[in-house]
Amino acid sequence: MSGHGEAQPMISAKSGPLSGVAAVPGDKSISHRALIFGAMAVGETKITGLLEGQDVIDTAKAMQAFGATVTRHGEGAWSVHGVGVGGFSEPADVIDCGNSGTGVRLIMGTVATTPISATFTGDASLRKRPMGRVTDPLSLFGTQAYGRKGGRLPMTVVGAANPVPVRYALPVASAQVKSAILLAGLNAPGETVVIEREPTRDHSERMLLGFGAELNVEQTHEGHVITLLGRPELRPQTVAVPRDPSSAAFPTCAALIVEGSDIRVPGVSQNLTRNGLYLTLVEMGALIEFENPRTEGGEPVADLRVRFSPDMKGIEVPEERAPSMIDEYPILSVVAAFATGKTVMRGVKELRVKESDRIDAMARGLEACGVTIEEEEDVLIVHGMGAGGMPGGATCATHLDHRIAMSFLIAGMASKKEISVDDGSPIVTSFPIFEGLMNGLGASIRRG
């Protein structure tokens, strides 16, 4: 992992036409949840297609530290012997969640209503990210949290010995906060209610139902009202993790901007809480065909055929779409640079509290590559230069952020001059086979 002071490998990318099949690894959000819910079930959960990225590995290690038995049987094939809701034991050491906001926030939820204490930390990126958004609602259960100023890691969470159920309306659209409350609600007697005004990824709700919890989702004037009955016995499951649409975004967008490309991307989620990027690309004039729609691992998926799209136009991305494409704005801003006209992204200030300030990272990097950008606290506007129009020729800073690193490497595959990134090491957090997969399609990603 990066961020501990050692020199980081600079990586650069260029590309010929891309062709072939881009089979991306398992979904990161679903992988974290399969391990965590597996650890809270009684008995053995079997997982296939688990993402073996560093973020998920760190969650697997954490589940072991809390007393679950996590075993790897082969590539993507894992099992978790769970200890039951409320059955976590106190870890003997600090829990290091590395680069993962999802890992640390969801695990804090599980600890919140268990009578144990745990101290959490992470890498330099995670230690900058706000945890108050999770510990504030968790305090309503009776949980205490002691962290650094501004609610930063390292932080000790003291679980409530006698938790009470909670009713909480999310002030930000965040699946991590929603999931932390639901995980805490599992070990609180009675009904815990979370209300979200805008729908966010619903993997926790789907998985809770699969593991046998009593959960109800109602659409009211307040938004989605999610009611969970506490203290269920979770039944172990067999979880087939579908491919990650956030990873699929990278080869998809590369094929759209690299001249002569024609690739297939199998099994891309069509879950309405995850597919915002793909809707947006189609509206821009991207040549994407959605074939063979079906259900895989409980998620609606389709196979994509993606071709070089020289006639894409900038659009105004509907603000309410943001939660369904929140991790895809960096790569969308790259595609926008290869469209004609302006692409306007509003309601995106959540990007400022991800692994890096993603608005700032993309704005500065794209400017260095010759693209005109307008930026406000909550808005990013990219002035497109058309197919093949981006000059490139810069080294972009990645700030310990995998999505920033991959976005600029993809930009470099279609820019006039090569683009480098200062540190490619964060890519292993979510997409460990990125380099090999892209090179297999015809790109040339080189180190040093």
Ligand SMILES: O=C(O)C1=C[C@@H](OP(=O)(O)O)[C@@H](O)[C@H](O)C1
């Ligand atoms: O719940 C999840 O698995 C995730 C939720 C999103 O974060 P927020 O909840 O902060 O929006 C997303 O950015 C992250 O990559 C994964």
Ligand SMILES: C=C(OP(=O)(O)O)C(=O)O
């Ligand atoms: C924001 C992300 O992840 P996390 O919040 O889990 O670190 C991401 O993967 O883009």
